[in-house]
Amino acid sequence: MKQREHATNNKPESEMPHAGTDHQGHHAHMAADFRNRFWISLVLTLPILALSPMLQKLVGLREAIRFSGDLYVLFGFASAVFWYGGWPFIKGLFNELKTRKPGMMTLVAVAITTAYVYSSAVVFGLTGKMFFWELATLVDIMLLGHWIEMRSVMGASKALEALAKLMPSDAHKLMPDGSVQDVPLGELTVGDKVLIKPGEKIPADGVIVEGESSVNEAMLTGESTPVTKKTDGKVIGGAINGEGSLTIEVKGTGKDSFLSQVIDLVKQAQESKSKTQNLADTAAMWLTIIALGGGLLTFLIWLVLMNKEFAFAIERAVTLMVITCPHALGLAVPLVVAVSTALAASNGLLIRNRGAFEGARKLQAIIFDKTGTLTEGRFGVTDTLMLAQDIDEETLRKYAASVDANSEHPIAKAIADSSENKLPVENFKSIPGKGAEGRVDGREVKVVSPGYLREQNIAHDDQRVEPLQTQGKTVVFVLVDGQLKGAIALADIIRPEAKQAIDALKALNIRCMMLTGDNKATAQWVSEQIGLDEYFAEVLPQDKAAKVKEVQTRGVLVAMTGDGVNDAPALAQADVGIAIGAGSDVAVETADVILVRSNPLDVVAIVRLSRATYGKMIQNLVWATGYNVVAIPLAAGALYAWGVLLTPALGAVLMSASTVIVAINARLLKLKAEPKK
Structure with a gap:
């Protein structure tokens, strides 16, 4: 039996309609902060570029632009960019070291601090080359990348803001x-x-x-x-x-409102940690260690073994640390989680247990409760048999519906609903336990059970009646003026989407089963109608969990789909519990996924969304890690002999580009199994 991790919510009631806006506001604040730092740093970068000796020499204006104390002015602008623009990364360094989880902030902070300290020492007398313009452009690009990232995160979470705005x-x-x-x-x-x-x-x-x-x-x-x-x-x-x-x-x-519960569920699911995220976190930590170690090793190789100048070795080390930032790796999974959760909620699929939802991609069997899940939980007419030649089917139904429109019995209501052309009824009388009668259009009409026919010794030899009864259907008979004219068969109405859902799940190689307390004949009929692989009949509510466990002993991953009330033990026992048709009551404590509509096709949507979500996670992880296989040797200067050399700023561009690609890929996630309307 799976372990459940359900967050609790202790927010005061007055906050609940806007529960989803807290993180949205946090991301909006961060996005605004990175935006402001980017534009201010970009403006400060312009004089840094103009005052950098290397760039002055490159454009042939070194003598024209130089003036007394220009390097100190350059140092001042660079210091402003380092401390103002680079502060989020320096602050992040201390936070990561405090939690003993070095990551992207550590790498960026080490890179810009190394460049700043070394360049400052050159200004004040150390022989060497300054990296102020590389430092400034690196900070600019990192801030721009973070700004874009925050906007992507905000976009992934906008479903919560949209939900919160629904209330007048x-x-x-x-x-x-x-x-x-x-x-x-x-x-x-x-x-x-x-x-x-x-x-x-x-x-x-x-x-x-x-x-x-x-x-x-x-x-x-x-x-x-x-x-x-x-x-x-x-x-x-x-x-x-x-x-x-x-x-x-x-x-x-x-x-207590439905909307507040939906917002809370979506928020919990978006904040909950994906199992795949653990892999990403581990990879990011090792990548950080590799980057720091690789940066030091690169510096020593170029300085000691290759006899390159100190400035060249420092530049290679800084470039390697920047380009190896596990930023894309850190976003690879969380962005997909945020997008998939918001996408699911907007389609009436509410995720409570993130781990179970992701496990739905591996489901091998799904067990459905019958009543209210595969069927509508109400009687409907399935067959009409004409047992006499002097009356047509429409008239027979009209007579029966007219009489039963006066009755409160569920079977009578179903017959009444089968015809819109009802007639006035005179002398209506209920026949206790046997049916009802009345005068319709001048004729005596009775709608009665088989027991009434036996009592009155009214015989019929139509061979079509018995097969309907063996299917578990309820058969009633219609008498007009004392003569047997026809029979009407009724059964729990199968949802029109049930067969589509079963066909779609079987196409995904998932076995479809049914649990029901009904007799074997009824269960077999429903099973044959919608194409189930297996069914369990005459199962008491308290025994449903045992049946789920029995299927699990076959070594298959099992989901249980039910109404979330009397199916609670079975939902808890299953590897994935899916409550269907929760309507306005979303507080189904034992379900992992809650389907707002009573539509079996939404079960298909959950499985396909789970598979698509996992696919996006893997794509992002492959890109975020695979990119470094090429980037690390390139940044270290492996192609230097062929004239290919990356600057720290270009390294930052490539690193930021990989982050943006991961963010865009996450946003491309689509729900591939939208229920048919």
């Missing part, structure tokens, strides 16, 4: 005297009545007490088609009301 600022509260008063959202409490006008956002979770309208819940559930809502229907805060006015009774506000 106030609500039309119905007062006890019947008047309507606009109140701030924070003043709403459970039990309040709220008026929602056409086109307005719904201010809180609730139940409709008056009115009918279509509601757009796309940003919350991923369902693009507006959903028709009537009296007693549930609505979600943040959804957009359509053409009708609604009055709702508030059922959830603040931290």
Whole structure:
């Protein structure tokens, strides 16, 4: 059984609607800081370039630009760039050393500090070459790279900001005297009545007490088609009301609302550490050690073995340390995590357990609960048999539906729903335990069970009835004026997407199974209809977890998909627990992934998104590490004999480019299995 790691949230209720904005604000602040430092450092770099002896000589203006004390002015501008522009990296060095996890900040800080200290010593009398312009351009490029990175991180997290903005600022509260008063959202409490006008956002979770309208819940559930809502229907805060006015009774506000729970789940998932991240962290640490050691070794080789001047050796060491920064490696996984979590949430797929979600890519079997998952959990007419020649099917259904429209029995309701052309009924009477009767269009109509026929000794010899009963279907008979005219078979309605989902999962080489408390005949019929590989019938709720464990003993990785209430033990036992059809109740403690819609195709989406996410992680890791295989020897000067030599600034460009490539690749992640509408 898997270990569960669910974060808790202790934020005050007033903060909850904006729970996702904390990190967004942090990244926005960092992005602004890097942006400001970049532009100021860039401006300061211009006089550094103009005053650098090497560049003056290169453009033939050395004598024209030189003046008394120019090197001290150059030192002043370079010092400003080093301390102001380079401060984030120097500060990062101390933070990394404090946690004993040297990384990208350590490398950059060591590189710019080495260049600055050595160049400053040259200004004040040491014989050698100054690296101030290389130092300044290196800092500029590193700041630009970090600015771009922060913008990418912000882009990956914008789903939270968009969710937080869904809520309106106030609500039309119905007062006890019947008047309507606009109140701030924070003043709403459970039990309040709220008026929602056409086109307005719904201010809180609730139940409709008056009115009918279509509601757009796309940003919350991923369902693009507006959903028709009537009296007693549930609505979600943040959804957009359509053409009708609604009055709702508030059922959830603040931290208890669906939207706040979604924001919290997405935030937790984005902050949670991917298992793949552990590999990336280890690789980044070793890369840092290699870079520092490689920089020192490169310096000694050029200085001692190759007899090169001190300045040349320092430049090679600095370039190697810069180009080897594990920046791209550090972003390779977190950016993919942020993008995949936001992408999933915008499609109604809420990830609670990051590790289990990533494990979904390796699933070999998925077990579905039947009722409410593969089926709709309500009766529907599946077959109509005509047992007499003097009546047609439409008339038979119309008669039966008219009589049963007066009954509250679930089977009667299903028959009533099977025909829109109902007629008035006179003398309606219920036949306890056997059916109902009434006078329709001047004729006596009875809709009764097989037991009623046996009691009344009414025989039928139609061979089509028994096969329907052996499939686990409920069969009722229709009598008109005392004569047997037809039979209607009913069963739990199979969701139209169920077969599509099973076919798609089998195409992914995943075995599909079903757990149900129904009898074997019913289970077999459902299994055959949607193409399951295996089913378990007559399983009591308390035994479902044992069945999951039984499948796990076969040595396969198993997911359990259920409604998250009576399937809780089985969801907990499975390697991946998927709660389907959670609707507005997302607090399903035992599930790893919560599917807002009751759509089995979303299970396919989770598997494919898990595989696509892992694929992006591997692509980024391969790029971030593979790039160094070429970059390190190039920076060390391996091609110096052929005239190829990288400057520290060019090394920073290549390093920053690798970071940007990783960030862009993460943003290209797409949900490849969007449920069909």
